[in-house]
Amino acid sequence: MCFPQVEVLDAKTREQLCFLDKVCYHRTDPHWYPARQALKLDPRGKSLRDDEILQNLPVGTTATMYFRDLGPQLGWTMVFLAEYIGPLLTYLLFYFRVPYIYSHRYAFTSSPHPVVTLACACHTSHYIKRLVETIFVHRFSHGTMPLRTIVRNCVYYWGFSAWLAYYINHPLYTPPSYGELQVNYALAIFVICELGNFSIHLTLNNLRGEGESRRFPVPTKNPFTWLFFFVSCPNYTYEVGAWVSFSIMTQCLPVAFYTLLGFIQMTIWAKGKHKAYNREFKDYPSLRMAIIPLIL
């Protein structure tokens, strides 16, 4: 029987880091935990997946792999917790008008407008929902995310929520032009979209639970999932809907701008997912668009 030998070289310096024999192996630096390691067959190529089997790879009896340090990594759960705790708490700082944000005569005062309290409730429950989903609902595929990406994402989420919260909770905030009518309609759409988004996450979660055969998501008995007739990623559709309604409810341009950015990013993701579904499943419904029914 022939056992393959594997040598692992540093992708940049080409020095030998590790040599796997069938009996024993020598490791050079134990602080590179597995999640941080990228192994490739070609120094400039793609990384091998964690579940690749050595025998199935195009190597001879001696395999040479190139090692790349991906930098410090954080588990997905921690990533999302970090990203979502920020907006949750920073918005509240602005809502309660903590000192040094607005002029000091407004410190710890509250807004006379009911829409401001409503907006706080909506924003807060949106992020609580996200945290609950992160902890109890989502099951993540790849283990980790690099630290640099997390910092960048946190800056984005935390920064924007602070910017939005600043205007909505400002002493000079102007309530919507069409008053209670505008606020109530927007609130209704917001709630529908939040429930919709949650339903889709549950549906996608149940999809993972099943056996080996991969299936694409389909509408269930839950009416919120009927959006699957029209789009591949209704979770993003509902998310955009929630933020659009939040913009209308607060009539705040920064919120609309944030919504636009989120829409652009989610459209990119949705289009990618839509393309992946179409490639993987031959019977994928042709009526479906990526994110906006019949349009996008």
Place this chain on the structure above:
Amino acid sequence: MSAAAPGTSKAAHGDVAPKKKKGPGALATAYLVIYNVVMTAGWLVIAVGLVRAYLARGSYHGLYYSIEKPLKFFQTGAILEILHCAVGIVPSSVVLTGFQVMSRVFLTWAVTHSVREVQSEDSVLLFVTAWTVTEIIRYSFYTFSLLNHLPYLIKWARYTFFIVLYPMGVTGELLTIYAALPYVQKTGLYSVTLPNKYNFSFDYYTFLILIMFSYIPLFPQLYFHMIRQRKKVLGHAEDYSKVE
């Protein structure tokens, strides 16, 4: 300033011999040659305008007014380059090119044009001169590259002059923005205050200060990128001459 010339070959991933990238078709090449020739000519007009105005007046002050129109026209025209990248006839990044062009356009229109009081500042001459020399070299570089007859002098100039011109331009730009600050604050130019119907505010004064600070991380990155490019592009020529 650091946009790659069209037709530059890149080693294909994994190949042993470097393959030449397909590049723009014949029509696109013709259009690009015309575009680059026109731009070279335009910046030459600005250069000549500056020299003539200096000779006529006998001083460096207030030369901006003599080249204001061609400067605005040709610098704004550079927006087409973003389109070239987007359409794919130029192999550069849309984002990088967009960023570079828009920062020039911003300085031309949102600072120099908008704040009349800075137009007579010497810092304006500083960046206009830097831009003019850079662009004449850059556009002739592209023209010759497209025609596959690039004189070494032009290539050398493109990858060497920036060493002085880039800091010179940045200094002129920063000084000009700094000079504009008091006028922007006084007049509330391009600023929106609360309260308003859309619950939005924008302070152009603070925005300009943030722009100035952004030069600190950005300038070294772009500068050292050009230095690295210089080693790569001009370094090869030295190696070949050593071999011979």
